[in-house]
Each structure stands twice: as structure tokens, then as C-alpha cells.
Amino acid sequence: MADLLPGAWRACVGTGRFNLSLRRDHQESLALVQREIGFTHIRGHGLFGDDVGVHRPYTHGGEHRVRHAFTYVDQVIDAYLELGVRPFLELGFMPHELASGEQTIFWWKGNVTPPRDHDEWAALVRATIGHLVDRYGIEEVRTWPIEVWNEPNLKDFWQDADQAAYHRLYEVTAKTIKEIDASLQVGGPAISPGSDEWMTDFADFVATRGVPVDFVSRHAYSSHPARHVPFATLQDLAPAETLLEQFATPRRQLAGGPLEGLPVHITEFNTSYRPDNAVHDTARNAAYLAPVLAGGGDVCDSFSYWTFCDVFEEVGIPTSILHGGFGLLTHRQLKKPTYHLYAFMARMGSRIVSRGEDHLVTRDERGRVTALAWALQPRRIRLPLPSGEHFVVRSTVNEEYGNLRRAWLEMGSPHSPTARQLDALRELAEPYRTHQRAAGGVLELSLAENEITLVEASPVIEEAPPWPLL
Structure with missing residues (x-):
């Protein structure tokens, strides 16, 4: 266990x-x-x-x-x-x-x-x-x-x-x-x-x-x-x-x-x-x-x-x-x-699947696998995925994405932002998110400088009809 x-x-x-x-x-x-x-x-x-x-x-x-x-x-x-x-x-x-x-x-x-x-x-x-x-x-x-x-x-x-x-x-x-x-x-x-x-x-x-x-x-x-x-x-x-x-x-x-x-x-x-x-x-x-x-x-x-x-x-x-x-x-x-x-x-699960110097992988009671990965310098890492197809969502924060301070500096470092500036900063402070459908095995990730990434992989239960919808 x-x-x-x-x-x-x-x-x-x-x-x-x-x-x-x-x-x-x-x-x-x-x-x-x-x-x-x-x-x-x-x-x-x-x-x-x-x-x-x-x-x-x-x-x-x-x-x-x-x-x-x-x-x-x-x-x-x-x-x-x-x-x-x-x-x-x-x-x-x-x-x-x-x-x-x-x-x-x-x-x-x-x-x-x-x-x-x-x-x-x-x-x-x-x-x-x-x-x-x-x-x-x-x-x-x-x-x-x-x-x-x-x-x-x-x-x-x-x-x-x-x-x-x-x-x-x-x-x-x-x-x-x-x-x-x-x-x-x-x-x-x-x-x-x-x-x-x-x-x-x-x-x-x-x-x-x-x-x-x-x-x-x-x-x-x-x-x-x-x-x-x-x-x-x-x-x-x-x-x-x-x-x-x-x-x-x-x-x-x-x-x-x-x-x-x-x-x-x-x-x-x-x-x-x-x-x-x-x-x-x-x-x-x-x-x-x-x-x-x-x-x-x-x-x-x-x-x-x-x-x-x-x-x-x-x-x-x-x-x-x-x-x-x-x-x-x-x-x-x-x-x-x-x-x-x-x-x-x-958002991590309660049970540890694997851990290392640059990652932590967990699983919850419904089979959802979550992986937190981090890097101070750019690097590539490999994360395990269980067998079967998964819907994978990746949320990323680094020097470019989800970086409130960078957005604020580029805005001119306002000491007391206006309501419009606050709205913009609030949006720009959110992580960058991507998604894909992936088969089980190994998921390879490239991490940028000063990055934290959360990967959430949920088993796909296909409910689409066999006929085309478009």
C-alpha cells in the first residue's frame, strides 16, 4: 500500500x-x-x-x-x-x-x-x-x-x-x-x-x-x-x-x-x-x-x-x-x-506513488493521479502515468506564466493599482493551463527556470456516441 x-x-x-x-x-x-x-x-x-x-x-x-x-x-x-x-x-x-x-x-x-x-x-x-x-x-x-x-x-x-x-x-x-x-x-x-x-x-x-x-x-x-x-x-x-x-x-x-x-x-x-x-x-x-x-x-x-x-x-x-x-x-x-x-x-491525492528531488506523484481514491514538479533551472523530467488513457491538465507557474511580480513590473510597478490594473493583475497571476488526452506510460515534461507545475491525470471514461457530431 x-x-x-x-x-x-x-x-x-x-x-x-x-x-x-x-x-x-x-x-x-x-x-x-x-x-x-x-x-x-x-x-x-x-x-x-x-x-x-x-x-x-x-x-x-x-x-x-x-x-x-x-x-x-x-x-x-x-x-x-x-x-x-x-x-x-x-x-x-x-x-x-x-x-x-x-x-x-x-x-x-x-x-x-x-x-x-x-x-x-x-x-x-x-x-x-x-x-x-x-x-x-x-x-x-x-x-x-x-x-x-x-x-x-x-x-x-x-x-x-x-x-x-x-x-x-x-x-x-x-x-x-x-x-x-x-x-x-x-x-x-x-x-x-x-x-x-x-x-x-x-x-x-x-x-x-x-x-x-x-x-x-x-x-x-x-x-x-x-x-x-x-x-x-x-x-x-x-x-x-x-x-x-x-x-x-x-x-x-x-x-x-x-x-x-x-x-x-x-x-x-x-x-x-x-x-x-x-x-x-x-x-x-x-x-x-x-x-x-x-x-x-x-x-x-x-x-x-x-x-x-x-x-x-x-x-x-x-x-x-x-x-x-x-x-x-x-x-x-x-x-x-x-x-x-x-x-x-x-489538489494532490492522499497516497504517494513516487517522489524524487524534483517531483511528487500522488493518487486519490478515484484513480486520479497528480504530479507536482519543480525546477530552479530548466530541466526535463519524466513522470509515471498508469496504464490506460487519461485526460491530463497541466497548470504552470514560472518566470513567464502565473508570475504576478513580472506583470506588475511590466505595468510600471504601480504602488496603488487602479481597479482596471487590479483586474489585469488578477488575471495575469493565474497559472498557464494546457490539456491533452494521453496514454499511460511516461509523461515527459520540460520545465523552465523557477517553475512549478501541477499535472492532473484522470482516467478517461468514454461516453461519446459512435457517430460523428461534427
Whole structure:
């Protein structure tokens, strides 16, 4: 029996900060993504940011008190669930009036200092998770992984990258969550690339202290140091294999230790870690990431593309519709080549027929064979077809076809396209499609530079009458 294709590639996707989910453009983009790709979970920053308004301290009768308000939380999560995607909760950043310091990150100033009062932080966590359980039911919330903080190994994301302070935060948080229900999923340490010792230190800490942990998490990016220009960043990329190596690192590190066998979630990954790097908008990005999507599920339980759309403001409000944002979609739902990579994967069958360094072939329960092929440089490949006649549809994205960025550049790189320009870009961003009737055997394909191709072959059941119709 053929191996099943792991679903790790669409088990989660990233988004901007929590508050952005209230915007129309964000909601329309998520609806499109869910319709054509269908992610299982969604993760973003800022659940406890001041713009979400959960932590609302006040003084009454001379006493310090806190009201926990969930007006925006409910709207966002209701919208997620209506679209068939569940939260992957990230607990952070620190509410300003609970923070021990003033250090912030991003244009929207997420506070990255420890709580001044860990009991008040625990009350915030208890109130939030308790509210979600009351509103959505314990069986539902048990399916939502809860991650403690984001990239605490970086000074920008956690004051002084203080590991002991993070461990204390994690312990308080995890124990609070387990007091609500022991089967709720909690984990960390959500580290960025470059500080791998944090994972083993985390494992030693939770084991020594008897702290609950249900999964481990880290991030993966393959870009080299940034070279900044106005409103953009330039970076070279390491080979795509480095992403798969990063995906595999937690299992390797934890082997033989107290956390061996725990689920591993890569809660952010992409080529560049900058939201203003044009590589995200290119056909190269799609061809580069194709082997990562095809093989990532072999080494981890989920890997979350950062992010599904360009409604995103970490370095400020974007100045152009194509600005190198992380998203699979631009603002106004223009599809980038990497969007098509995910949409192609969504059309694949569930059982693997064959796989190689440049292709993945699957079959579904009705006999439809699908093949995803990719190339950074022009090449010819041979794909197997079962015996019998097939109706074959080929969808292609490369430097010439399905390339939103090329069309936009040729249009003059309009920062704010008109309605007519948007319509033209939307059409030109679609893959190039051909079809043919082919006999079984081997299908030979020529792939161009930076190409991804989806081939769908369905058995022909002839229903035409024996007499001519023309």
C-alpha cells in the first residue's frame, strides 16, 4: 500500500498580529485561502496586545483590580471557526500595564518584557483560556495548541533574551493552563534559528521541574544577513535543504532525552525573515519551497508558512501593493507564485506513488493521479502515468506564466493599482493551463527556470456516441 502524504504542510499558517483579523481585506483573503487551500490552524502574534484589550486594569475603592475583556477575541475566533480554521494560540506580547519594562518591538510596539507580577499574568492566562473553554467547549479548545511567547532567544523579542526569565514565564503559564484542564496542549519555546541550545536547555528545565509540555516549537528561515535599502531588504538564500535540516533539528536534539517523541511544530518558516524582501513575491520563492512542502512532513508534525496574506505591519504600513511581504496573497487578494504552490498541493491525492528531488506523484481514491514538479533551472523530467488513457491538465507557474511580480513590473510597478490594473493583475497571476488526452506510460515534461507545475491525470471514461457530431 502506498504511503500517505503527510498533512503537515497545511496543518498551520501564519497571520499578522491578532487585531488585524478584524479587517475586511484580511477576512476576504483568509476566506479565499481556506476555499482553495484549507489550512487546519492559524497562528499570529499579539493576542495580549493593548489593541486587543484583554487586560484592563482599574482602581476601585482603593484596590487594584483587573477586568478581562474578550470583545475582539470573540470576533476573531468566531470568524476563524466559521472559515474552518482553528487557532494555534500564541500567548504574548505583554500588556503595557502588566509589563515590567518599556522595551517594545515592531511598528505597533508589542511589549517584550516579563510581567511585573506573575500572579497577575497567571490570572490573565486563566481568564483567557477559561473564557475560550466556556465559549467554545473543552473538546474544541483541546484541539488548539497553546504556545508560550515568541522567539525568546532573541533580545528584540524577549528582554535580554533572558532564558531563566522565560523558563519562569513558561512554568507559570503551563501550570495555569493545566489547572483548567489537564488535556489542553501547551508548549514552547518557539525559538528562532541560531540558538539551538535553547531547545535542550528547555527540555532539561521542564524535566527537572516537572513542568507540563505537550509539544516543542521553533522557527526556520534560510536567508543570510540583511542589506537594507529604502522600503526594502536584500538577502541571499541558503539552499532549500537548510530549511528541512532546521525542521528536523528538534527531533534530533531531543532524541534519547525526556522530551523524545513529543510533537514538533515549526510555527514559522519562510525564505527571508523580513516582511520587505521581494523574494517572497517571486516565482523563485515557489520553486525553492516546493521540495520543502513535499518533504517537510517527514521530519516534523507541522510547518507554518509565515504568512497567508500581506495584511501585516511589523515594519509599518506597506507603501506598495507588491512590497516583498510575507503573504501568499497581496492586499486585495492578488495571488503570488507561492500561493499557487500551496493551491497545487491542495489538489494532490492522499497516497504517494513516487517522489524524487524534483517531483511528487500522488493518487486519490478515484484513480486520479497528480504530479507536482519543480525546477530552479530548466530541466526535463519524466513522470509515471498508469496504464490506460487519461485526460491530463497541466497548470504552470514560472518566470513567464502565473508570475504576478513580472506583470506588475511590466505595468510600471504601480504602488496603488487602479481597479482596471487590479483586474489585469488578477488575471495575469493565474497559472498557464494546457490539456491533452494521453496514454499511460511516461509523461515527459520540460520545465523552465523557477517553475512549478501541477499535472492532473484522470482516467478517461468514454461516453461519446459512435457517430460523428461534427
